Amino acid sequence: MKKLQAVDLFRILKYLEQRVDSGELTVKTKFSYAILTNLAVLESLIEIIKKVSDPSEDFKKYDIERVELAKKYSEKGGDGQPIVENNSYKLVGDGLTKFNEEFEKFKELNKDTLDKRVKQLKEVEELLQEDVEVTLQKVKLDILPEEGLTPAMLKIMNVILEKE
Secondary structure, X not given: OEEEEHHHHHHHHHHHHHHHHHOOOOOOHHHHHHHHHHHHHXXXXXXXXXXXXXXXXXXXXXXXXXXXXXXXXXXXXXXXXXXXXXXXXXXXXXXXXXXXXXXXXXXXXXXXXXXXXXXXXXXXXXXXXXXXXXXXXXXXXXXXXXXOOOHHHHHHHHHHEEOO
């Protein structure tokens, strides 16, 4: 049984998924089995964290309305559609001023929903910092791939390596 912070579980899961999905390493069957077993353990824990961090229906509604407000005041292209830059609607000049004025009123109307979301995200952040006990499949050094492992990879995988 190993104690890890939940945030480390995310990091390990992401790393293991990338290695499995990319096929960048030539691996032995026992190594693949250990990685896939650990993925299954970590994925179930991650799902729980994802569920508690899901926004409420009220917040989802707020966010849809916020996006519509940004669209309304955004600069439009030649086709009449809002211009998007860096994943945001382009707000300039009067559009930006009007958006900011209306958005402040909108936030005040939705203060309770926003406060609840901020509280929820703070609780999730605290949850991610807590220690979680997990049983991970250990990987013996002799079943590691002979090529392709960098020191950075080994550092991340250290939690599942069985020291002899």
